[in-house]
């Protein structure tokens with residue numbers, strides 16, 4: 001009797017921006033205690049999984065040449081974790097189409113890991129709940145549970161404990177991608193160094209930002225965007241100051257370093273303003289390339305029919 005080979009499964013997962021990122025003290029396990037508000041954006045990666053003889057990863061798209069293809073890739077780790085948890089071989093071919101900048105502070109690797117968990121659940125017909133997947137996601141990285149969840153959410157602990165946040169309306173963003181990435185541990189380390197030498201100002205209370213999100217008002221939200229890692233990213237990459245200035249000069253309501261950077265995210269008044277700001281920023285010579293995106297968008301989800309694109 002012929003075995004039926006299941007067809008490939010495609011899952012799309014979003015980039016994130018931290019609207020608020022308050023970094024607390026270092027914990028004994030080396031992670032920092034966070035209070036953050038994530039928003040998922042329309043900038044995405046696609047992950048396709050198909051049955052194969054052994055585990056193999058291929059990558060194309062944005063920054064593909066700097067993505068590892070072995071056990072260092074988070075999708076490899078996701079496949080091995082899910083296989084071990086369910087007592088099977090991780091015999092799958094995983095193809096990544098990257099739209100999210102690599103090491104850009106937009107959680108692209110986390111998005112791919114979340115997408116792999118969802119894709120393999122479908123391929124292997126597993127009956128895992130979103131909560132069970134969330135527990136596995138947190139073992140892969142602090143940002144992976146949010147990539148599963150999507151939308152707008154508050155993250156506490158090391159960022160993995162999530163609560164949904166009510167955000168009315170769609171927000172419009174311009175993203176300035178940098179020529180080279182920044183390492184997340186290096187940026188946290190730089191913040192520790194800056195804090196040891198003085199006490200750089202810390203972001204304030206998150207509540208006013210929550211009100212602006214509930215109201216769905218970008219003009220109220222703009223001055224409340226705040227990121228404790230920004231000072232550290234600017235210290236490691238001073239040229240980002242010029243990028244941030246150029247975005248507001250181009251007409252953005254506000255600009256912020258996305259997470260650990262170096263991508264800069266600019267909040268715009270509406271979709272037309274985002275296109276105008278994007279065009280002006282692209283010509284200002286302050287970044288490698290520009291993307292226009294909106295949020296919130298859903299977390300990792302199967303693409304019906306498996307159409308695969310790079311956004």
Ligand SMILES: C[C@@](CO)(OP(=O)(O)O)[C@H](O)COP(=O)(O)OP(=O)(O)OC[C@H]1O[C@@H](n2ccc(N)nc2=O)[C@H](O)[C@@H]1O
Nearest residue numbers: 030031032105106107141142143158184185188258259260
């Ligand atoms: C900074 C943030 C903001 O959302 O994301 P990025 O901007 O890099 O995408 C996250 O905290 C990154 O999350 P993620 O990239 O999943 O980090 P992990 O793999 O869990 O940890 C990588 C390293 O970052 C540092 N780290 C991470 C999270 C945290 N709460 N405290 C930390 O100090 C630790 O040095 C850790 O070893």
Ligand SMILES: Nc1ncnc2c1ncn2[C@@H]1O[C@H](COP(=O)(O)OP(=O)(O)O)[C@@H](O)[C@H]1O
Nearest residue numbers: 072073074102103104105106107108109110112
């Ligand atoms: N699937 C993946 N996509 C991108 N980078 C990955 C992936 N898996 C592992 N990495 C490694 O993780 C590092 C951080 O990547 P990424 O998740 O894109 O950035 P950030 O942590 O800034 O959001 C990369 O430099 C790369 O070496």
